[in-house]
Amino acid sequence: MSIRIGILGYGNLGRGVECAIKHNPDLELVAVFTRRAPETVKILTETAAVYSVNDAEKMKDKIDVLIICGGSATDLPKQTPEYAKMFNVIDSFDTHARIPEHFDSVDAAAKESGHIGIISVGWDPGMFSLNRLYANAILTNGKDYTFWGKGVSQGHSDAVRRIKGVKDAKQYTIPVEAALEAVRNGENPDLTTRQKHTRECFVVAEEGADLAQIENDIKTMPNYFSDYDTTVHFISEEELKRDHSGIPHGGFVIRSGKTGWNDENNHVIEYSLKLDSNPEFTSSVLVAYARAAYRMNKEGQSGAKTVFDVAPAYLCAADGAELRKHLL
Amino acid sequence: MSIRIGILGYGNLGRGVECAIKHNPDLELVAVFTRRAPETVKILTETAAVYSVNDAEKMKDKIDVLIICGGSATDLPKQTPEYAKMFNVIDSFDTHARIPEHFDSVDAAAKESGHIGIISVGWDPGMFSLNRLYANAILTNGKDYTFWGKGVSQGHSDAVRRIKGVKDAKQYTIPVEAALEAVRNGENPDLTTRQKHTRECFVVAEEGADLAQIENDIKTMPNYFSDYDTTVHFISEEELKRDHSGIPHGGFVIRSGKTGWNDENNHVIEYSLKLDSNPEFTSSVLVAYARAAYRMNKEGQSGAKTVFDVAPAYLCAADGAELRKHLL
Numbered sequence: 001m002s003i004r005i006g007i008l009g010y011g012n013l014g015r016g017v018e019c020a021i022k023h024n025p026d027l028e029l030v031a032v033f034t035r036r037a038p039e040t041v042k043i044l045t046e047t048a049a050v051y052s053v054n055d056a057e058k059m060k061d062k063i064d065v066l067i068i069c070g071g072s073a074t075d076l077p078k079q080t081p082e083y084a085k086m087f088n089v090i091d092s093f094d095t096h097a098r099i100p101e102h103f104d105s106v107d108a109a110a111k112e113s114g115h116i117g118i119i120s121v122g123w124d125p126g127m128f129s130l131n132r133l134y135a136n137a138i139l140t141n142g143k144d145y146t147f148w149g150k151g152v153s154q155g156h157s158d159a160v161r162r163i164k165g166v167k168d169a170k171q172y173t174i175p176v177e178a179a180l181e182a183v184r185n186g187e188n189p190d191l192t193t194r195q196k197h198t199r200e201c202f203v204v205a206e207e208g209a210d211l212a213q214i215e216n217d218i219k220t221m222p223n224y225f226s227d228y229d230t231t232v233h234f235i236s237e238e239e240l241k242r243d244h245s246g247i248p249h250g251g252f253v254i255r256s257g258k259t260g261w262n263d264e265n266n267h268v269i270e271y272s273l274k275l276d277s278n279p280e281f282t283s284s285v286l287v288a289y290a291r292a293a294y295r296m297n298k299e300g301q302s303g304a305k306t307v308f309d310v311a312p313a314y315l316c317a318a319d320g321a322e323l324r325k326h327l328l
Numbered sequence: 329m330s331i332r333i334g335i336l337g338y339g340n341l342g343r344g345v346e347c348a349i350k351h352n353p354d355l356e357l358v359a360v361f362t363r364r365a366p367e368t369v370k371i372l373t374e375t376a377a378v379y380s381v382n383d384a385e386k387m388k389d390k391i392d393v394l395i396i397c398g399g400s401a402t403d404l405p406k407q408t409p410e411y412a413k414m415f416n417v418i419d420s421f422d423t424h425a426r427i428p429e430h431f432d433s434v435d436a437a438a439k440e441s442g443h444i445g446i447i448s449v450g451w452d453p454g455m456f457s458l459n460r461l462y463a464n465a466i467l468t469n470g471k472d473y474t475f476w477g478k479g480v481s482q483g484h485s486d487a488v489r490r491i492k493g494v495k496d497a498k499q500y501t502i503p504v505e506a507a508l509e510a511v512r513n514g515e516n517p518d519l520t521t522r523q524k525h526t527r528e529c530f531v532v533a534e535e536g537a538d539l540a541q542i543e544n545d546i547k548t549m550p551n552y553f554s555d556y557d558t559t560v561h562f563i564s565e566e567e568l569k570r571d572h573s574g575i576p577h578g579g580f581v582i583r584s585g586k587t588g589w590n591d592e593n594n595h596v597i598e599y600s601l602k603l604d605s606n607p608e609f610t611s612s613v614l615v616a617y618a619r620a621a622y623r624m625n626k627e628g629q630s631g632a633k634t635v636f637d638v639a640p641a642y643l644c645a646a647d648g649a650e651l652r653k654h655l656l
Contacts (some may be wrong), residue, residue: 018587019418019589096656099652100652129655130462138616259347259605259612260608265603265605272599274598276594298538308639310485310640324634327460327464327636328636
């Protein structure tokens with residue numbers, strides 16, 4: 001029998017989860033829950049139904065794991081603990097600083113109801129975190145580096161769009177190749193914000209807008225751009241649509257560390273992602289962890305978990321003997 | 329209180345484990361067991377003692393985890409199940425094809441005695457396996473690539489040394505950069521053995537040896553060299569000692585796969601290692617898994633495990649809250 005999945009929230013991430021379920025034959029999409037009027041939401045899976053989010057509770061015995069695809073700012077802090085009362089849940093909560101409190105609130109709800117809630121699943125937090133952990137466990141005497149990109153930052157693109165005279169915009173975060181190389185060479189450099197990443201903006205200006213002013217407003221924006229070397233390109237709306245409509249992302253987690261009685265040997269561990277679609281990759285990670293949540297709950301486990309608490313074998317459809325034979 | 333570690337076998341790997349324990353303050357080296365006369369074995373840790381391997385059983389209540397540092401061909405298939413009767417054990421068994429039977433024999437012994445036995449720990453099998461598993465779980469529709477090097481292959485170096493007229497030799501396995509690039513670009517190439525790796529040999533010939541004959545013997549050696557493009561350099565004994573006495577290694581695990589309703593998006597996951605010392609890095613992995621074995625056994629678990637069965641959080645000295653705060 002398949003593991004029955006529900007999706008809460010049908011934006012980029014929810015649609016990505018739907019696609020990922022299609023690639024995992026042991027999983028079945030049963031329901032999509034939406035805050036919109038259900039009849040206005042068209043999904044791709046013919047065998048699944050769309051319900052109002054208010055009807056989720058009625059489905060609690062028909063869904064094994066609910067994947068919550070809301071935003072981290074306001075949705076997930078409320079939704080994940082709330083739905084953990086009824087379902088095994090997974091989210092991609094990514095506000096790093098608030099993970100401890102989110103963990104605690106999901107843990108309390110999930111323990112009380114006897115469910116599993118795996119939070120902060122995706123690639124950062126998620127696969128990048130895992131790689132930081134493994135590398136730290138192995139090279140205890142070392143230094144961590146995380147680089148992001150090349151990829152679209154939604155937050156930075158939004159910030160540019162709010163500038164007067166900007167009609168539309170897309171911002172790319174780009175790691176500095178020289179910094180990456182220094183880290184890979186085991187030089188353990190101390191890098192400033194400016195030395196690690198550059199930012200590149202593609203801007204569609206409104207007619208008659210003051211381009212020099214826009215460029216200056218971008219480059220001097222505190223927090224978002226002022227600490228970076230930023231390049232601004234003005235392009236047409238057509239060019240933006242044609243060349244910058246994707247949502248690529250990726251990045252690098254590198255740890256360099258010493259071993260030996262007198263720290264005489266150096267080692268570099270590097271993990272990197274190059275993603276055509278940020279939300280579809282995140283969704284693919286969510287779906288693998290949904291399988292794990294189901295299995296861990298079946299074994300009698302409950303409470304909040306993160307990627308750190310999930311034994312890797314739970315993620316794959318194949319059993320232990322199969323995994324040892326083909327992947328070990 | 330520290331986790332008390334024993335080392336069985338004091339070669340390159342055993343010495344590496346000793347160094348790794350020094351870098352993990354929550355672990356303590358208690359004893360080194362050797363097949364040699366104990367008084368002839370000098371170790372670096374002043375607070376630990378050297379015993380005959382025959383005295384291991386007497387120490388079974390004084391050691392929490394025994395790290396078995398023997399060879400995969402003949403030592404580990406006997407030693408790991410034998411010592412799993414008395415200790416939690418870790419090994420680096422790396423004969424991929426024989427892992428299933430080794431797992432079964434360790435599992436039987438460890439379950440019977442109530443211990444944990446984690447087998448095949450290191451980087452391949454080990455960290456490379458983990459990365460294959462995670463990448464397969466996420467990108468179910470994709471293709472795996474593993475490249476090794478640049479690094480010293482002990483087996484190939486030994487094979488060259490057995491050739492008539494060869495006094496000493498070192499062999500490096502080198503991944504082909506063009507193949508790596510094609511994989512990274514998501515081209516999903518089908519690669520022959522020759523297209524993936526080249527081999528480079530540094531040979532010290534005996535005086536008056538037939539160099540052309542040696543070179544031909546190397547290049548045509550079945551299994552070891554005949555399927556590869558091999559370069560042979562004749563150098564002096566001094567040069568070999570000066571330039572080729574290290575044991576570097578490393579490699580790349582790459583998975584490229586598609587997501588999207590119609591497989592329209594491509595993703596590349598890459599993990600790589602660049603190691604100055606192959607045995608010291610392997611040892612560092614062994615030591616992290618020794619911590620996990622101790623904790624899992626404390627929780628009441630027993631039997632054979634691999635890296636696939638160990639939740640990542642068990643590997644780090646820090647507790648869950650600490651890990652979530654700093655690494656997630």
